[in-house]
Amino acid sequence: MASWFDYTVNGIIIGNIYALLAVGLALIFGVARLINFAHGSVYVVGAYAGFVAVTQFGTPLPLTLLIVVVVGALLGLGIERFGLRPLQGYAHIAPLLATIGISFVLDQLVQLFFKPDPRALPSDLLNIRFQIGSGTIGALDLVIGGIGLTSAALLYFFLRFTKLGWAVRATAQDRDAAQQMGVDVNAVNRTVFAIASALGAVSGLLVGMYYNYIDPSMSFQATLKGVVAQVVGGVGNVPGAIAGSILLGVVESYGIALFGTSYRNLFAFVLLIVVLVLRPNGLFASRRQTPPEPMTGTFIAPSKPVRIPPRTLLGIAVAMALLPLVLPNPYVLQTLTNAWLYGLLGLSLTLIAGTVGLISLGHAALLAIGGYASSLLALDLGVPVGLAILSAGLITAFLGTALVFPSFRLRGHYLSIATLAIGEIVSLVILNWESLTRGPIGVTGIPPLSIFGIDLDTDRSIYWFALAVLVILAALQFRLLSSHLGRVLRAMRDDDVAARSYGIGLDRYKALAFAVGSFAAGISGAITAHLYSYINHETFNSQLSILALTIVILGGMGNVAGAILGSVLLVGLPEVFRVAAEYRVLIYGLVLLLLVRFRPQGLLGTV
Amino acid sequence: MSALLEVRGLTRRFGGLTAVDAVDLDLAESEFVSIIGPNGAGKTTLFNLMTGHDAPDAGAVRYAGSDITGFSPETLAALGIARTFQHGRVFANLSVMDNVLVGAHVRFKTVRPQWRFPLNLLSPFAEVMLALVRPGKVRAEEAAMRQAVIGILERFGDRLIPRLDHPAYSLSYANRRRVEIGRALALGPRLLLLDEPTAGMNQTETTEMQALIGDLKKSGLTILLIEHKLDMVMQLSDRVIVMDEGKVIANGKPNDVRNDPAVIEAYLGHRRAPATEAAA
Numbered sequence: 001m002a003s004w005f006d007y008t009v010n011g012i013i014i015g016n017i018y019a020l021l022a023v024g025l026a027l028i029f030g031v032a033r034l035i036n037f038a039h040g041s042v043y044v045v046g047a048y049a050g051f052v053a054v055t056q057f058g059t060p061l062p063l064t065l066l067i068v069v070v071v072g073a074l075l076g077l078g079i080e081r082f083g084l085r086p087l088q089g090y091a092h093i094a095p096l097l098a099t100i101g102i103s104f105v106l107d108q109l110v111q112l113f114f115k116p117d118p119r120a121l122p123s124d125l126l127n128i129r130f131q132i133g134s135g136t137i138g139a140l141d142l143v144i145g146g147i148g149l150t151s152a153a154l155l156y157f158f159l160r161f162t163k164l165g166w167a168v169r170a171t172a173q174d175r176d177a178a179q180q181m182g183v184d185v186n187a188v189n190r191t192v193f194a195i196a197s198a199l200g201a202v203s204g205l206l207v208g209m210y211y212n213y214i215d216p217s218m219s220f221q222a223t224l225k226g227v228v229a230q231v232v233g234g235v236g237n238v239p240g241a242i243a244g245s246i247l248l249g250v251v252e253s254y255g256i257a258l259f260g261t262s263y264r265n266l267f268a269f270v271l272l273i274v275v276l277v278l279r280p281n282g283l284f285a286s287r288r289q290t291p292p293e294p295m296t297g298t299f300i301a302p303s304k305p306v307r308i309p310p311r312t313l314l315g316i317a318v319a320m321a322l323l324p325l326v327l328p329n330p331y332v333l334q335t336l337t338n339a340w341l342y343g344l345l346g347l348s349l350t351l352i353a354g355t356v357g358l359i360s361l362g363h364a365a366l367l368a369i370g371g372y373a374s375s376l377l378a379l380d381l382g383v384p385v386g387l388a389i390l391s392a393g394l395i396t397a398f399l400g401t402a403l404v405f406p407s408f409r410l411r412g413h414y415l416s417i418a419t420l421a422i423g424e425i426v427s428l429v430i431l432n433w434e435s436l437t438r439g440p441i442g443v444t445g446i447p448p449l450s451i452f453g454i455d456l457d458t459d460r461s462i463y464w465f466a467l468a469v470l471v472i473l474a475a476l477q478f479r480l481l482s483s484h485l486g487r488v489l490r491a492m493r494d495d496d497v498a499a500r501s502y503g504i505g506l507d508r509y510k511a512l513a514f515a516v517g518s519f520a521a522g523i524s525g526a527i528t529a530h531l532y533s534y535i536n537h538e539t540f541n542s543q544l545s546i547l548a549l550t551i552v553i554l555g556g557m558g559n560v561a562g563a564i565l566g567s568v569l570l571v572g573l574p575e576v577f578r579v580a581a582e583y584r585v586l587i588y589g590l591v592l593l594l595l596v597r598f599r600p601q602g603l604l605g606t607v
Numbered sequence: 608m609s610a611l612l613e614v615r616g617l618t619r620r621f622g623g624l625t626a627v628d629a630v631d632l633d634l635a636e637s638e639f640v641s642i643i644g645p646n647g648a649g650k651t652t653l654f655n656l657m658t659g660h661d662a663p664d665a666g667a668v669r670y671a672g673s674d675i676t677g678f679s680p681e682t683l684a685a686l687g688i689a690r691t692f693q694h695g696r697v698f699a700n701l702s703v704m705d706n707v708l709v710g711a712h713v714r715f716k717t718v719r720p721q722w723r724f725p726l727n728l729l730s731p732f733a734e735v736m737l738a739l740v741r742p743g744k745v746r747a748e749e750a751a752m753r754q755a756v757i758g759i760l761e762r763f764g765d766r767l768i769p770r771l772d773h774p775a776y777s778l779s780y781a782n783r784r785r786v787e788i789g790r791a792l793a794l795g796p797r798l799l800l801l802d803e804p805t806a807g808m809n810q811t812e813t814t815e816m817q818a819l820i821g822d823l824k825k826s827g828l829t830i831l832l833i834e835h836k837l838d839m840v841m842q843l844s845d846r847v848i849v850m851d852e853g854k855v856i857a858n859g860k861p862n863d864v865r866n867d868p869a870v871i872e873a874y875l876g877h878r879r880a881p882a883t884e885a886a887a
Contacts, residue, residue: 479738480735480739483718483741484708488709490698491705491706491709493700494698495698497680502709502713502794503681504709506681508731516735606700
């Protein structure tokens with residue numbers, strides 16, 4: 001029994017920490033209709049600010065808290081200034097993408113300053129524990145609980161009894177009306193970002209103290225947890241966010257008790273998907289209603305796409321095919337091979353996110369499915385590599401579509417969150433399904449590329465193979481888009497209500513497009529696996545999903561040639577200029593941020 | 608005349624508000640019926656209920672002899688019901704040609720194989736393959752549809768034909784409404800529901816649209832029209848239905864409805880309407 005008491009206390013404490021994150025996200029969503037993906041970065045910065053204060057200056061806890069609050073608030077103001085304010089009047093997905101860019105930049109800066117290694121965040125409170133009945137409760141638990149309650153009370157008084165608090169609530173209910181009545185909505189946004197980010201930063205500090213452990217990669221998980229808690233409680237609903245956080249904390253804690261730590265996140269994401277699909281307004285929504293309307297997932301800036309004559313494209317393809325004969329430099333060939341493989345991923349996402357308008361944030365999961373399917377077919381069943389790659393494409397098409405199918409009814413941000421969660425679930429299943437995937441050890445000794453019994457063992461032959469696959473799939477995608485399916489898919493993206501009125505079954509065509517797109521991604525993952533000869537559950541991580549999205553936006557959403565150009569620019573150029581790996585992610589973040597702001601239609605234009 | 612559409616006791620409540628309140632409505636084959644009424648009377652909600660965009664809390668809709676209550680919009684489209692939208696819903700990034708071709712979606716039979724269970728599970732795969740391979744029959748079907756679209760758009764004179772390749776977002780407001788009506792006609796409808804087709808149009812454009820709708824009526828198409836421009840309603844309609852606060856308050860020949868005291872009250876206010884407003 002004692003352990004159950006401990007697990008419950010632990011769950012509530014963790015829930016409290018999540019609540020600090022989720023309340024901030026809920027406040028921001030309330031006034032700005034934005035899911036702030038940079039929130040986890042604020043949390044990391046908070047943790048590191050506390051770390052510097054404690055280890056360098058030996059500050060006592062109250063002073064550390066104050067420092068963290070100030071740093072968080074300032075950061076929040078910065079995010080509002082650069083991520084949100086310039087994007088007013090843009091597509092609703094634009095600020096969301098901007099915050100993803102900001103989060104990449106912030107995380108990477110933290111990593112550059114403090115190194116990626118974990119640090120200890122020492123706290124004297126950690127060792128003081130009180131006996132209560134048969135269980136124990138720590139002083140730090142009490143402090144965290146106290147901070148949680150105090151913050152909630154302060155927030156309540158602020159929103160309920162101050163003039164600015166009224167303005168915040170008015171803006172959340174109707175931004176335009178509030179502005180008409182003389183509320184300075186930009187000031188409201190600033191205030192909310194400052195408060196939310198201060199809470200987020202405190203959350204990071206508390207987690208660091210609680211586990212005596214911080215590292216820069218906590219950011220993404222923190223954002224996800226906050227988002228999960230918020231969605232469970234009802235997006236934009238502050239009390240709901242607190243309840244959802246406590247629920248999430250307790251569910252996770254019991255989950256760990258029953259199944260072990262590696263399942264912790266699986267519970268969070270499964271909970272998220274179940275709530276999203278069954279009760280998209282959260283568990284505590286009083287009545288059934290459809291999610292707020294103006295959240296279309298499309299990110300299509302009206303633009304004239306750059307028309308490239310087919311002859312030119314053919315010419316470029318031929319030139320690229322002849323390149324190894326002219327320039328047999330292995331480094332260049334490997335770099336371009338890599339770009340072709342990312343090009344396949346770009347083709348996949350540009351179809352799904354661009355042509356159909358389903359902004360997938362978990363696209364790397366498709367690579368993982370393809371990579372694992374092909375490796376395991378070749379290794380465990382002795383399937384010839386060429387056939388294994390093709391089968392992997394088909395398996396990915398089927399499995400990827402089946403996984404995302406329940407989420408097709410979601411729109412806009414909700415669908416993006418669902419794909420993000422599905423991506424994480426795939427990675428966690430790979431980690432935990434040891435009998436099939438070999439778990440954390442990964443798959444080793446994957447046979448090298450070969451087709452029809454011919455081994456592709458030179459840089460040149462691998463280059464040609466990857467290029468050939470890319471050219472074939474790109475040509476097929478062009479042909480598909482010029483058929484009736486092209487206009488059906490784009491019609492669905494532009495206006496799903498009107499599309500349904502003209503006999504277009506949304507599920508059918510979304511599934512069809514997702515399957516075609518997943519096939520290309522699966523093939524890309526499979527070829528990559530055979531090239532690397534080793535993969536594990538982190539080979540195809542969430543950074544890759546964001547890179548894919550950046551490639552697609554850079555080229556122009558839905559633009560086949562653009563996806564390939566984007567991948568050459570983003571994958572090839574940094575390699576050619578030998579940019580160190582840690583700066584690359586920084587570049588991806590900056591490129592995403594600048595594109596969303598200055599050229600949302602991409603280089604070649606949206607189609 | 609046999610009834611093509613029969614609506615019985617259709618009701619839709621939003622919280623405390625009953626937007627559509629036990630509405631009965633009959634529409635015979637080839638009949639032209641208009642629905643008028645003040646803003647908020649529940650006209651568009653009624654359209655949404657009949658076209659599957661919203662589910663009724665009570666009541667039934669029968670179409671061509673079978674019950675279609677709660678059918679999805681895509682199923683109703685396949686049964687030959689086409690509608691336009693009050694505020695206009697064109698596919699902004701699609702060309703005029705593509706917009707109208709989407710309207711003909713349900714008429715593409717070759718490229719969308721209609722198989723029975725269990726073969727229908729394979730039909731999406733077949734559709735992709737047919738779109739990629741494009742055998743002669745598929746190409747012929749596409750060409751025939753494009754020709755049909757041109758035929759439809761010629762009804763609008765030179766308003767749309769010179770702009771076939773222009774994206775819909777670049778069109779004028781009136782042209783977008785025309786594209787929408789062209790799209791509805793491309794479905795080859797048996798029943799056409801028009802939701803304020805002339806909203807936001809000037810006098811010339813309205814006259815032009817009225818002539819077009821008059822032609823559609825003459826061709827024998829069954830039409831249900833929501834419209835605020837009473838001149839147009841009175842000239843085109845075989846019958847006029849007046850709604851107020853979710854209820855049908857009058858139903859009859861245009862001239863009878865025009866003089867119905869209940870209608871006058873609904874339009875001009877309840878009893879204490881000042882004389883100046885009544886004159887306007």
